[in-house]
Amino acid sequence: MWTDATNVLSQKDALRYAWGRRAEGSRTDPAAAAIVLRDPDGIYSGRNPRSPYYGQLGRNTPVRISHGGASVALVIPPDVQGRATTTDTAALDITGDIDVRADLTPSQWGGITELGAWEVMGKYGGISQVSWGLFVLDDGQVSLRWSADGIAVLSRSSTLPVPFAPGQRGAIRATLDVNNGAAGHTVVFYTSDTLSGTWTQLGDPVVTAGTTSIFNSTASLEVGDISALGFADISREIHAIEVRNGIAGSAVANPNFAAQASGTTSFADAAGRTWSLAGGVQITSRRTRAVLEASSWVPRWGASGVDVTTPVTAAGVLRRLGRGAKPLASALRRRLPTGDPIAYWPLEDGRDATQGASPIAGCPPLRVAGFSFGQDASCPGSAALPTVSAGATMQARVPSATTSSGWTISMVYQLDTAPAVVAAAGFLAFTATGTAAHGIVVGFTSPNVIVDFYDPLGNLLTSTSFSNAGLIGPDRWIRMDFTAEYIGPHTNFTAVFVATDGSQQALSTTALAGTPGIVEDVASVIGVGLSDMAIGHLTVFDTPAVSIWDGSESGYDSETAGARLVRLGDEEGVPVAVADSVGTDTAMGPQRPATLLDLVGACEAADGGILYEDRERAGLVYRTRSTLCNQTPRVTIPYAQLAPPLEPTDDDKLIRNDRTVSRDRGSSARAVLTTGALSTALPPDGVGVYDDSQTLTVHSDDQLPDIASWLLHLGTWDEARYPKVRIYLHKYPALIPAVCSLRPGDVIRITGLPDWLPPGPLDLMVEGAEEEWKTFEWTIDLSCSPAGMWSVGVLDDATLGRLDTDGSQLASGVTSTATSLSVTTTAGQIWTTDSADRPFDIRVGGEVMTVTNVVGASSPQTFTVTRSVNGIVKAHSSGASVALATPTILAL
Structure with missing residues (x-):
């Protein structure tokens, strides 16, 4: 419950709030606010026992700043299951063609959500009461779902994502023709700027064989989160919706939330439907400006003791997250305990360790001999692990399991070469209480893996052998899962070996009569020929079905930047929203132990997007690089409405014309600009060398050249800054x-x-x-x-899809009004003379001209132009450079 403190704000002290990057930095700074409260009675002094808030105003107390003056909308905050709803009525019982439209501003159109979609609206009840629903998928596609019987759901999605940027207002529309006259049904999707705008078809019509219908349910029509579902709770503002009976038919529901008074809780729309609110939503013109955490509540007073105030210092969640300097544990160390093992020994202990500690309560340490801890840091999902010598031992009792239906024992290992022995060199031995087998030893020979099964007296029951091909090799880490599952009257013992890239290398199952019992101890002796083998993350589960690994053994190698941010947020209890246009974020390399901010910063650096603080909750938002490209301006401001000064800077602070990019523990690539105004050439031909290097956590060395070239483009963008x-x-x-x-x-x-x-x-x-x-x-x-x-290249686009000249100049000077230019091509191909490629804009001496005709099969060519497109009127000398006004830039 929020307490409104607006009336006690100090009138003489300004409220100051800063957010985002301050000066074209590489990372977002924590948001910061300075608030001064008038406090003559000490109400806001957290340590004053006379205050009604005594004991409640401490460090990191949430502070919310909101403002009025925004457009009225149905506002659904994040982490809220809220909606506007109208009860079922005969007018809403559409069983044939339907046309649904929505005008809304979501915090993200596409992106990453836990359930892959979010709801816009629907008449979508629970079991056997499904009519239809409109959704937006994580990839930005619009989806219409409906049922002909109230149970089985049909789903059709647009063939293209919506063209809107994160947080941009837009309108979407879906029509369903239940009988298209060709023994099928058709769904067509559209977008517009508002409901009253011009609709543009989104992708191709989705045509499916067979006619269909919509079930006549008794479900209410809901806008926002649908109560029978549990999709993503993203923040969104809904301005208006329409439901039409028939394609372009009459509106049977058309609530215009933007036309309501701020604070309205119930109203009737023009179609006669009565709407009410549920689940914590509001129809309001107020917007949350910031949700911060107050780090300081310190009262202040003048010499007279009359002017008492409590200044409040508040900051965004990045401040708190940045206070911890302790690196997060390895991916495996963080992941495996979440699967509730009964025993776990990471073996990530320090170099001087003499035993393997367990993070599991009640699990004893692993007693070892012949172990050299902290020697091998090559396992991508782990901190440094021990290597073992021949004859090394490890032993520990396993805490009793709660079930005897089966078990799994797992570990990771790396072995350069197979032992040159005939008898198996064991590397994992353990005992179980079952009647099928009491002792089990897994070992290597030169060509095979051998699994020996023993009875309680130590007699060999049977052996299983299979090829070790792919299970041994330098820098090749393997996970072994050995499971026992009771399939009465037999127990199936299965050995699975999986490489860190997820490929299964070997599988062997042995069926023995009897029960599996429970694993009671580990007692291994490392065999001859296995010296310098590295092992770790020995884990025992009391179930034969374990799927906890989830790529952690590879350090989640090849995970996209957005997916990693969401996962890290889930693990650390920090909400992270990812705004992504079409899922183009960068594939990451292994996640190594580091602080949380370093890990999320590595995602931002590798992908090149922007990580910033969520305005509506104590969380983070990541905007992928692709969402930054080719945007439509969100707001246009006349210069006359700016406050002075609008001052450019034009220095060398941000120039980087020689860039080297390395992959963490990998190779590198370099990109250098050698010609042009900001090149490495010495003045006056360039500016000299401005070099830098950085190491990124990316998946492969193949990514580096493109990243280096993109960073070179950013570092040599020749334009004045207006900071x-x-x-x-x-x-x-x-x-x-x-x-x-x-x-x-x-x-x-x-x-x-x-x-x-x-x-x-x-x-x-x-x-x-x-x-x-x-x-x-x-x-x-x-x-x-x-x-x-x-502004990057778009294939077949008339402006952004045009390649620039390699070199062109005026063959002779021209006056300020001349409309014919003689252009010489100094490098590469001559200019196109195809009329289909015109018109296009060129830039000569800062003046933009529109080319309406090009004549000439060889250089020089004659251009017919319209002058002074950008308002520049001037003459140009012979030799002046001629280039496209908007040349194609290849995106990363």
Whole structure:
């Protein structure tokens, strides 16, 4: 329950709040707020026993900052199962063609959610009461689901993802033609900017054989989270929806939440449906600006003792997460205990250890001899593990299991070469209480793996042999799972060997009469020929069905950056939302032990997106690199509405023209710009060498050249920076909804630039901001970087899909009004003369011209142009460079 402290804010002290990256940095800074509360009675002094909040105002008490002035909407916060609902009525009982539409602003369209989708709306009840529902999938596709009998669900999805950026408002639409006249049914999807906008078909129609129908259920129509389901609880604002009986038919439900008064809890729509709210949602114009944690509540007072205040220092969750300097344990050490083993010895102990400690309560240490701990750090999912010598031993009692239906004993190992012996060299031996086999020894010979089964007297019952091909080799880590499962009257003993890349290398099952019992101890002697074998993560489970590994033995190698962030957030109790356009985030390398912030920072660095703090909860949001490219500006601001100064910087602070990228424990790649204004050439031909290097946690060396080239592109983008854009929101309140919706990575456009600046429009990417609230003032300073560097090539696009010249210049000078240019190609192919490729824009001496015709089969060619497209009027000399105004840039 939140307590409103607005009325005790100090009027003479401004409320200050900063978020995102401050100055085109490589990482987001923790959000920070400075709040001063008037506190003459010491109410907000957390240690004052007279305060009604005594004992409640401590370190990291949540603080929420919200504001009014946004557009009214149905607001569904994150981690809330909420909805607007109207009860079933005859008008909603659509059984034939249907047309459903929604205008909404979700925090993410595509991305990563636990259940793969989130709900928009539906008449979608529980068992046997399913009619239809509209969803958005993790890949950004729109999905329409329906049932003909109330039970079996049919699902059709758009063939393309929606074209909206994370947090961008958009409208989606789905139509179902239950009988398309060709013995089938058809679903078509559309997008628009709003419900009243022009609908554009999204991908191809989805045509399926066989006619269909929609079940007439008694379920309510729900907008937002559907009560019978449990999909992802993402934050979203819903502005309006429409449900039409028939394609483009009459509206049977059309709540316009944007037309309601802020605070409305119930209303009737134009179609006669009465709507109510449930589950913690609101129809409101207020938006959460920040959810922070207060780290300090320290009262202050003047000399007279009258002017008593309590300044509150609050910060985003990154501050708290950054306080811990202890590295997280290895992927295996973190993962295996979650499977509830009855015994576990990681064997990640320090070099001077004399036994293997267990993190499992009640599990004794593993007594060892002949072990050299901390010697082999090559297992991707582990910290350094021990190597063993011939004759080494390990022994421990296994705590009693609660079941005797079966068990699993697992470990990882690495062995360079097989022992050159005829008799098996054992490496794992243990005993069980069952009647099928009492003692089991697993070992190697030169060609095979041997499993020996013994009775309680030590007599050999039987042996199983299979090839060890693929199970031995330098730097090849293998996981062995040995299971026993009672399939009465026999017990099946199964040995499975799995490489860290997930490929199964060997499988052998032996059936013996009797029960498996429980594993009672481990007592192994390492055989001759196994010297320097590395082993670790010896684990005993009291079940034969274990699927806990989940890639942890490889350190989750090849996991995407977004998936790793979500998993780490789940493991550490920190909500992480991933906004992704089409699942293009980078494949990561093994996760090594490191602090949480270093691990999430490694994901951000490898993929090149932006990790920032969630505005609505104490969590994180990751915006993948692909979502930053080719954005439509989120808000357009006339220069006249900016507060001074809008000052460019044009220095060498961010130039990097020689970049080397290395893979953690891998190879490297280098990209160098050798020609051009920001090249490594000495002045005046370039700027000289500005080099750097960085090591990234990526999956393979093959990724490095492209990453190095992309980073070189970013580091040699030749454009002035406008690091600060100041806006007086109190002076231009119409800007409040759009400006306050901005998140790191969004693009703004500034128009109407004065003559002393380069011609616009000026597109900038928002990195962060600093805000200040006073009684009648609200100022925001946006920290920005050039957005142009994120305009990347799009195949077959008339502007972004055009390759630039390798080198062209004017063959002769031209006046400021000439419309015919003679252009010489100095390198590469001449310019296209195909009329289908025109018009296109070129840039000559800073002036943008539109080319309407090109004549000539050889150089020089004659261009017919429209001059001064960007407002620049000037003459140009012979030899002036001619290039595309918007050349194709290959995305990473």
